[in-house]
Amino acid sequence: MRRIVLSLAGATALAACGAAATTNSGPPATSGAAGSSGTAISTGSTSIGTVLTDSHGLTLYYFLPEQNSTIGACTAGCLTAWPPLVTTGATTAPSALTGTFGTVSIMVNGAAATEVTYNGWPLHTFSSDTASGQTNGQGVEGKWFAITPATTATSTGAASTTGPTPSPSSTPGGYAY
DSSP: OEEEBOOOTTSOOOOOOEEEOEEEOSSOOSOOOTTOOOEEOEEEEETTEEEEEOTTSOBOEEEGGGTTOSBOSOOTHHHHHSOBOEESSOEEOOTTOOSOEEEEEEEETTEEEEEEEETTEEOBOOTTOOSTTOOTTTTGGGTEEEOOTTOOTTOOSGGGOOSOOOOGGGSSSOOOO
């Protein structure tokens, strides 16, 4: 069982926690239930290579303390700086992405929500990335790394530490780890 705490982006810290479970699917689903809103994952070219991106072209990241974690490692102010990629429908992605997409059930303001995962890593954006191709979150605190098509469930980010490494004081929001 997995517990993750979320807050509304930039608004308030969430006090309530909820049980969560990881669900891995095979290849990404291509259609959702009627009336649902899916999440489109793409790839984009950056100064550090090809990365996964959200529907707005923003780089997606993974957080090392979330590997095999039973408790969400990014909480409170961390979630303001690193918003989770949440979906209400199916995840779609290019067929060239051979990794496993899944979801983690989470609670947001007391309501169930679903965070997208890639090869077991919960996906986040970085609030300092404001345009496609930016990787301002790469290597932050030595724990945040842009997720690439080759990222596996045991990736450590060590092979992808090129790119800017902002100091903690230059990144928005506090870290709760």
